[in-house]
Amino acid sequence: MSRMLRQYLETQADQVETVLVTHRTPGRITGGTVGPRLIRFRLDPAPQTRLSAVRGLTEDLAVALKVPSLRIDRTHEGIILEFPNPEPRPVTLVSLWPEIAPLPSTTALLGLTDTGAPLLARLSAPEVAHVLVAGTTGSGKTALLRTMAVSLALSNRPENLRLLCLDPKGRAFRALENTPHLTRPPAVTVPEAIETLQSLLRLMEVRDQQGVNHPRIVVFIDEVADLVLQGDGRNKPGRYPGASIETLLTRLAQRGREAGIHLVAATQRPSAAVLSGVLRANFPLRLVGKVVSAEDARVAAGRGQTDAHLLNGRGDFLAIGGSGAPIRFQVAYISEQEAQQELAQQQRAQTTSER
Ligand SMILES: Nc1ncnc2c1ncn2[C@@H]1O[C@H](COP(=O)(O)OP(=O)(O)O)[C@@H](O)[C@H]1O
Ligand SMILES: [Mg+2]
The missing domain is CATH 3.30.980.40 (Threonyl-tRNA Synthetase; Chain A, domain 2)
Structure with a gap:
């Protein structure tokens, strides 16, 4: 010091x-x-x-x-x-990784807690299962999704874990483009999103019947509220005629975990007007970044007194789950370019070891 x-x-x-x-x-x-x-x-x-x-x-x-x-x-x-801290030190995935890798299966890195311990989320655990990320623009939601996705891709082989992305802005997951874990390009438009969610529901039903939950599938959704609003009433008929994006998401959130399907969804404001109470209630883990008001803090956290409006933004988050006290953490940042490099390096190492 x-x-x-x-x-x-x-x-x-x-x-x-x-x-x-x-x-x-x-x-x-x-x-x-x-x-x-x-x-x-x-x-x-x-x-x-x-x-x-x-x-x-x-x-x-x-x-x-x-x-x-x-x-x-x-x-x-x-x-x-x-x-x-007036002399802040960066918290990055690349600097933390050597100390913590490999992570247990289906476990994502979130960041460092305010007491300096790595914070992880084990998606297969019932108390995690699905994750809702909330915070205002610039709070670091997209960066947090990237950290989670990259850490999962680095620690799990593509045979064991698949990644799917829904991304109405079309920019959040570029770092993952060449990862074998990503079995199809990110769904960017509403019809693509609906098609992806419907195919997941069909898979969920098959897996339910067969009692299978493998490989795990983690579905990352950036700006989920935008997607829900855009998709309102514009569904093409399909296996679930008339189902809105919200209904599809709710079904997946309610029954996905047992079929090995996990949702990680980010939104600026998870208000009841956009995401129903039923949908929100099915996300056991909330990651809340800076929000603009005490009222937004209550909506985002699903409870009062978290003071999420007093967070600093840029990766300053609270992890809120179950009845435990919120845990404040700094997201372990990784830039898009670094993410691409890390993933490419891992792929090269894997190909070499398989020869
Ligand atoms: N964990 C972090 N550490 C350092 N800077 C960050 C972090 N997360 C985000 N930032 C900075 O804040 C900007 C906005 O982050 P972003 O993830 O796009 O926010 P959001 O998706 O919530 O609008 C990023 O471009 C980056 O410069
Ligand atoms: Mg964003």
């Missing part, structure tokens, strides 16, 4: 204690951690100090600390104050 950072931490701790005392909610900073992106102070409140009162001072604390955002979290360690 640099001398400047050490000094900065001491000044900031003093500032926090001053603000708290001024507002008659005294407490002491008793420790903390410096993560790659975040500084976390542990606050030991005086007996008369209430958590709600400290929460009420979020804005005052951010002003006093001169930080763009400050978030207060209650964990088993106590009250935690989180704000950006």
